[in-house]
Amino acid sequence: MAMEPDFYQKVYEVVCLIPEGRVTSYGAIAKYLSVGRASRMVGMALNNCDHFGIPAHRVVNRNGMLTGKYHFPGTNMMQDLLETEGTKVKDDVVVDFKKRFWDPSAELL
DNA sequence: GTATTGACCGTAG
DNA sequence: TCTACGGCCAATA
Numbered sequence: 703m704a705m706e707p708d709f710y711q712k713v714y715e716v717v718c719l720i721p722e723g724r725v726t727s728y729g730a731i732a733k734y735l736s737v738g739r740a741s742r743m744v745g746m747a748l749n750n751c752d753h754f755g756i757p758a759h760r761v762v763n764r765n766g767m768l769t770g771k772y773h774f775p776g777t778n779m780m781q782d783l784l785e786t787e788g789t790k791v792k793d794d795v796v797v798d799f800k801k802r803f804w805d806p807s808a809e810l811l
Numbered sequence: 812g813t814a815t816t817g818a819c820c821g822t823a824g
Numbered sequence: 825t826c827t828a829c830g831g832c833c834a835a836t837a
Binding site: 727729732739742743744745747748749758762763765768769770773774 | 816821
């Protein structure tokens with residue numbers, strides 16, 4: 703097959719392991735998956751997360767900005783979900799992203 | 812099989 | 825400090 707289901711599976715697994723009230727970046731996940739700079743693929747994988755029921759709202763870019771919120775069903779659904787879990791979001795950006803940042807390569811390792 | 816895009820990241824100016 | 829450009833890997837056209 704041309705695609706790598708294993709890569710997707712890992713992304714889903716890591717994202718699913720993200721604790722509530724915590725967020726991570728695509729690059730962190732990509733790095734954890736040893737893909738390095740393939741952070742774009744992480745987003746692509748999460749694009750199919752709907753079928754897997756993966757909490758992709760906990761995944762943001764390095765800037766802590768909810769870049770993928772436009773891909774969610776609602777307009778502010780991602781933000782609402784994050785706030786519900788305790789992650790405060792302001793202007794489409796995670797508040798105290800530096801503190802809320804959850805690095806799988808560090809926490810999970 | 813080639814070209815362009817993508818929920819990004821890092822470095823340079 | 826802010827803006828601009830390139831790179832990386834994979835999927836889609």
